[in-house]
Amino acid sequence: MGWDISPSGVQGVLTKAGKAAExxxxAGKTLETTMTSAAKSAGTVTQGGHEKDGTMGLVAGALGQxxxxxxxxxxxxxxRTSNSLxxxxxxxxAYVQGDLDMAADAQREALKEPKIDLPGVGDGKGAK
Known part of the structure; x- marks a missing residue:
């Protein structure tokens, strides 16, 4: 099994996913603010909606729960979204770095001094 990853394609997907996550x-922050406001607006258990000890009413309690x-x-x-991205x-x-490392290894191998091993040369069997 081989890998064929397009880093620019991945970047594009991550950018879109990041915007969606944002x-x-x-929305979560707005929900929290809105629910808090709604709970305050729902009133308390006393008639008139304002109790000095701050006891919340049934709707406010349900929203809190x-x-x-x-x-x-x-x-x-x-x-989970953040960790996934x-x-x-x-x-x-890491994939890109691996490609760069493999390319550097291949280049190093190509630049090494060649070893020439001709029959009869340097092995004591050559011509005299």
Whole structure:
């Protein structure tokens, strides 16, 4: 099995995926801000919506539980996405470096002094 990787193609995909991941991250930040605002706007358990001790109402509590339940999942998705993009970039760089190393090895081999081994020369069997 051979490898045929286009580093510029990988870079293009990583750029697009990075932009999509950035959008996902921004959506997560917006969700957190929006949910906090929504919870505050939902009011409290007392009539009139303002309780001095800050006890939240049922809707605010449900929104808080929702965020708490999904916050770990969202953080996992963000970390996994970042690790995947970084891993793909590192693997491609290693591939390119491997190509460069192989080319340098081949060039070194080509530049070595040739060894000429003619029959009868230097082996004591040659002409006298």
């Amino acid at each position: 959008g996902l991250s921004n 929702f965020i708490e339940a999904h916050q770990r999942r969202l953080a996992y998705i963000a970390a 970084t891993g793909a970039a590192k693997a491609t760089n």
